[in-house]
Amino acid sequence: MTTRADNPSSVGVVEPQTLHVDGPMPLDCGKQLTQFDLVYETYGTLNADATNAVLICHALSGNHHAAGYHRDDDTKPGWWDKCIGPGKMIDTNRFFVVSPANLGGYNGSTGPGSAHPDTGRHYGPDFPVVTVADWVRSQDILRAALGIEQWSAVIGGSLGGMQVMQWAIDFPNRLRHAVVIAAAPKLSAQNIAFNEIARQAIVTDPEFHGGRYYEHDVVPRRGLMLARMLGHITYLSDEAMRAKFGRDLRDGRISYGFDVEFQVESYLRYQGASFVDRFDANTYLLMTKALDYFDPAHAHGGDLAKAFAPVTARFMVISFTSDWRFAPARSREIVDALVDAGKQVSYAEVTSDLGHDDFLLTMPHYVNTLRAYLDRAAREIGA
Amino acid sequence: MTTRADNPSSVGVVEPQTLHVDGPMPLDCGKQLTQFDLVYETYGTLNADATNAVLICHALSGNHHAAGYHRDDDTKPGWWDKCIGPGKMIDTNRFFVVSPANLGGYNGSTGPGSAHPDTGRHYGPDFPVVTVADWVRSQDILRAALGIEQWSAVIGGSLGGMQVMQWAIDFPNRLRHAVVIAAAPKLSAQNIAFNEIARQAIVTDPEFHGGRYYEHDVVPRRGLMLARMLGHITYLSDEAMRAKFGRDLRDGRISYGFDVEFQVESYLRYQGASFVDRFDANTYLLMTKALDYFDPAHAHGGDLAKAFAPVTARFMVISFTSDWRFAPARSREIVDALVDAGKQVSYAEVTSDLGHDDFLLTMPHYVNTLRAYLDRAAREIGA
Numbered sequence: 152m153t154t155r156a157d158n159p160s161s162v163g164v165v166e167p168q169t170l171h172v173d174g175p176m177p178l179d180c181g182k183q184l185t186q187f188d189l190v191y192e193t194y195g196t197l198n199a200d201a202t203n204a205v206l207i208c209h210a211l212s213g214n215h216h217a218a219g220y221h222r223d224d225d226t227k228p229g230w231w232d233k234c235i236g237p238g239k240m241i242d243t244n245r246f247f248v249v250s251p252a253n254l255g256g257y258n259g260s261t262g263p264g265s266a267h268p269d270t271g272r273h274y275g276p277d278f279p280v281v282t283v284a285d286w287v288r289s290q291d292i293l294r295a296a297l298g299i300e301q302w303s304a305v306i307g308g309s310l311g312g313m314q315v316m317q318w319a320i321d322f323p324n325r326l327r328h329a330v331v332i333a334a335a336p337k338l339s340a341q342n343i344a345f346n347e348i349a350r351q352a353i354v355t356d357p358e359f360h361g362g363r364y365y366e367h368d369v370v371p372r373r374g375l376m377l378a379r380m381l382g383h384i385t386y387l388s389d390e391a392m393r394a395k396f397g398r399d400l401r402d403g404r405i406s407y408g409f410d411v412e413f414q415v416e417s418y419l420r421y422q423g424a425s426f427v428d429r430f431d432a433n434t435y436l437l438m439t440k441a442l443d444y445f446d447p448a449h450a451h452g453g454d455l456a457k458a459f460a461p462v463t464a465r466f467m468v469i470s471f472t473s474d475w476r477f478a479p480a481r482s483r484e485i486v487d488a489l490v491d492a493g494k495q496v497s498y499a500e501v502t503s504d505l506g507h508d509d510f511l512l513t514m515p516h517y518v519n520t521l522r523a524y525l526d527r528a529a530r531e532i533g534a
Numbered sequence: 535m536t537t538r539a540d541n542p543s544s545v546g547v548v549e550p551q552t553l554h555v556d557g558p559m560p561l562d563c564g565k566q567l568t569q570f571d572l573v574y575e576t577y578g579t580l581n582a583d584a585t586n587a588v589l590i591c592h593a594l595s596g597n598h599h600a601a602g603y604h605r606d607d608d609t610k611p612g613w614w615d616k617c618i619g620p621g622k623m624i625d626t627n628r629f630f631v632v633s634p635a636n637l638g639g640y641n642g643s644t645g646p647g648s649a650h651p652d653t654g655r656h657y658g659p660d661f662p663v664v665t666v667a668d669w670v671r672s673q674d675i676l677r678a679a680l681g682i683e684q685w686s687a688v689i690g691g692s693l694g695g696m697q698v699m700q701w702a703i704d705f706p707n708r709l710r711h712a713v714v715i716a717a718a719p720k721l722s723a724q725n726i727a728f729n730e731i732a733r734q735a736i737v738t739d740p741e742f743h744g745g746r747y748y749e750h751d752v753v754p755r756r757g758l759m760l761a762r763m764l765g766h767i768t769y770l771s772d773e774a775m776r777a778k779f780g781r782d783l784r785d786g787r788i789s790y791g792f793d794v795e796f797q798v799e800s801y802l803r804y805q806g807a808s809f810v811d812r813f814d815a816n817t818y819l820l821m822t823k824a825l826d827y828f829d830p831a832h833a834h835g836g837d838l839a840k841a842f843a844p845v846t847a848r849f850m851v852i853s854f855t856s857d858w859r860f861a862p863a864r865s866r867e868i869v870d871a872l873v874d875a876g877k878q879v880s881y882a883e884v885t886s887d888l889g890h891d892d893f894l895l896t897m898p899h900y901v902n903t904l905r906a907y908l909d910r911a912a913r914e915i916g917a
Contacts, residue, residue, distance in 0.1 A: 180790035280790040340775035340798045341767065347799040348763045350792065351806075355756040357740055373738040377760065380731045384724065392723035398829065405827055407563035407663040409733065409819060413826065415723045416730040423734075436792060443796065444788055446781065 160236050161228065162194040162219035162243055167259060170296050176289065182279040185268055189293050190259025191215050191251035194235060195243035197297070202532040204299045205241065206290060206326075207231065207250040208307030208314035211382070211438045212430060215252035215259060218243075233513050240518045241525065245534040246303065254289050255281045255438065257431030264365060264431050274433075276362030281437060283310075283445045287317045294325065304328035304528055305464075308510035309477065310438065313445045316485070319464045320447055328528045329464040330521065333474055333510040335481035336455050336488065337446035342476070345385055346439040349378035353432045362433055375432045376423035383422050388473035388506035448488075455488035462489070466496040467524045469517065471503040471510065497524065543619050544611065545577040545602035545626055550642060553679050559672065565662040568651055572676050573642025574598050574634035577618060578626035580682070585915040587682045588624060589673060589709075590614065590633040591690030591697035594765070594821045595813060598635035598642060601626075616896050623901045624908065628917040629686065637672050638664045638821065640814035647748060647814050657816075659745030664820060666693075666828045670700045677708065687711035687911055688847075691893035692860065693821065696828045699868070702847045703830055711911045712847040713904065716857055716893040718864035719838050719871065720829035725859070728768055729822040732761035736815045745816055758815045759806035766805050771856035771889035831871075838871035845872070849879040850907045852900065854886040854893065880907065 157163070169190050176184040192215050197204060207217050209230070218235035220228055234240040235248055252260040255278060263278040294302065305326045307315045312334025319329040338346070353359055356374030360367050387395070396415040411417045451457035466489055470482035479500050489496040499520040503509040509517070540546070552573050559567040575598050580587060590600050592613070601618035603611055617623040618631055635643040638661060646661040677685065688709045690698045695717025702712040721729070736742055739757030743750050770778070779798040794800045834840035849872055853865035862883050872879040882903040886892040892900070 337781065339772055340779045340781060340796070341770075341772040343781065343796050344763075344767050344775065344798050344802055347796075347802055348760060348767070351763065351803070352735065352760055354792065355760070377731060377735055377738070380727075380734065381764070384727050384731070387724075389722055389724040392727065396723045398720065398723060398726065407823075407827075409737065409823070413723070413726050413730075415727050419727055419730055420734070440790075440792070444790075 165219040179282040180280045187261040194248040197247040203534040205246045206305045208311035210309035217250040245529045257434040263433035273365040302326040306330040308332035319462045323461045323463040330467045332469045335477040352377035379426035380419045380423040385476040386508045391505045456491035459492040468498045473503045474507045476507040548602040562665040563663045570644040577631040580630040586917040588629040589688045591694035593692035600633040628912045636669045640817040646816035656748040685709040689713040691715035702845045706844045706846040709847045713850045715852045718860040735760035762809035763802045763806040768859040769891045774888045839874035842875040851881045856886045857890045859890040
């Protein structure tokens with residue numbers, strides 16, 4: 152029987168692996184984890200001199216399962232399967248792709264749903280606030296454990312792109328290329344406002360129980376659903392919503408009531424409801440806080456060029472014209488600061504329709520640009 | 535003692551009045567109200583031939599109290615007090631200004647919190663869905679009751695501007711001027727999406743009790759708070775949020791926690807919490823549905839110019855450059871359709887910073903434009 156995983160452009164069936172780290176992991180918040188797990192997947196083969204490794208950093212709702220399938224009969228592949236695989240934009244015939252789930256996550260890496268080693272109870276609200284820099288430090292431990300001296304590239308979209316910048320700043324010698332897609336050098340007040348409303352939706356849900364909902368055998372469904380619905384407004388452009396739904400009525404006519412009437416309502420409710428079954432509310436809180444706090448220029452009086460001073464990696468920055476969450480102007484701030492700092496940077500502004508989530512897709516201009524960039528990166532290392 | 539109400543540019547202390555209407559009021563939804571009250575305020579004096587009356591139509595969170603004070607020691611004047619008063623943009627020395635609260639409201643006009651005449655219980659979720667056209671029909675009953683043949687002008691911002699358009703379409707001979715500020719000919723899918731999330735926040739609040747919270751002596755605070763916070767994101771421009779809050783931390787430093795950290799969070803929580811004390815959740819649901827349904831072109835195959843065919847009023851359309859809820863392009867759709875229909879229309883696009891709520895304020899270009907327009911309207915009637 153031919154399965155989806157047999158598709159020659161798929162990485163096939165993959166099995167998550169776990170790195171267990173003993174010993175303290177200090178965090179920016181001043182607390183530490185006495186031990187932690189990082190779950191990750193790899194696609195492709197590490198070459199003999201370990202130079203062809205690429206790190207994928209995931210965004211708010213992502214995880215380690217970026218490509219392929221977990222079982223032969225899986226219907227849904229990993230979150231970036233369109234772009235990672237044999238012959239794809241991130242070509243696993245040439246690169247050894249490493250995709251970890253971040254600390255604070257919900258399905259493998261240590262997070263609020265994990266057992267606290269001292270008590271055996273869920274961390275819940277006691278899980279420390281983690282930052283982008285904390286994630287990058289933990290990913291560097293994974294790098295060393297895999298025997299990789301230097302990533303050929305670190306690649307990420309959105310919150311993933313922020314991790315890429317932090318890598319280039321904090322571990323300049325550990326990556327040759329930094330690929331920052333649909334990101335921003337810090338959140339705007341409006342971005343923070345959206346996050347704050349999402350958090351309030353979660354923490355005011357009576358089933359949140361101060362973050363200890365695991366022990367009550369419930370989840371704050373309503374709050375998490377609202378948070379996800381709100382997220383979707385920022386992921387899709389106004390134009391995309393117009394093209395996708397217009398003002399179409401689900402049943403063709405106004406019913407003058409409060410059931411679902413417009414297609415867009417139906418879409419949002421579905422997105423919200425299905426998210427609840429696969430995501431953790433405490434993780435959502437942690438991810439949005441990491442977004443809010445990210446601001447590498449802050450320690451340099453707001454001067455992003457100064458923050459980029461240690462960078463040795465070459466940068467590829469990509470933005471999407473219809474992205475209003477992190478609009479092209481935000482990417483140009485990154486590019487301008489890199490130029491001011493005398494760094495090497497390429498920039499592509501991809502004409503797009505769908506908004507922020509375009510980074511997950513495969514518009515030809517996007518794919519061709521990044522493929523060409525990574526082709527040069529591969530040739531440098533003979534891959 | 536000099537009070538705020540003694541200020542010569544204030545209309546002073548005003549007393550709401552109530553029009554009680556017996557007899558059925560048929561509604562677009564197919565239901566009817568067997569009787570209803572409209573509460574309203576008036577400012578200025580009706581002239582002898584009753585030609586100087588101006589109708590103010592309020593927006594989502596508005597009511598009849600548009601100007602002046604309810605008591606001498608009131609600290610807060612009506613919602614449009616900056617623009618209505620002796621010598622102000624809408625000059626009560628010349629015009630007799632009528633400001634009703636819409637059906638479905640929460641503090642005087644018949645709404646979900648009113649007693650159902652058949653049962654004596656709160657209407658609650660049984661209050662029928664009302665449309666912009668229903669409101670305009672009820673306002674026309676008020677017009678007749680006040681002995682006014684024709685409004686000199688009907689004026690409104692946002693949802694109020696939609697009522698102005700509906701007036702000009704449905705009762706063309708009843709108004710000379712139509713002033714549409716910061717409005718749109720219909721909501722976009724994105725606008726509907728924001729409304730839907732606000733509604734979901736309210737109806738999923740356990741204290742909503744299917745809309746019968748009055749009988750449980752609670753209000754769906756959390757849901758209404760979230761709805762208002764979300765509204766505020768759309769009322770303020772990204773630039774305004776940046777100017778107002780930037781990424782300023784309330785206590786000057788990151789605390790790595792989930793209490794209020796950024797100023798914008800503090801602002802939103804305050805706005806959300808204070809709204810709960812003065813607004814009704816069922817009214818919020820009704821107002822957002824009226825917004826979603828408004829689409830005068832719908833009955834004309836989407837051709838707005840055809841919808842405007844009956845119009846005889848002259849139009850003044852005003853938009854604000856920083857308004858992203860109803861951007862200038864949406865106002866230009868109105869203007870273009872009026873021009874296509876061969877109607878008289880003036881248009882001003884006011885450079886602004888704050889966003890949608892700019893229509894409540896007094897930027898010189900805005901005030902001068904509308905004042906000049908209304909000056910001509912006043913002179914036509916010798917006021």
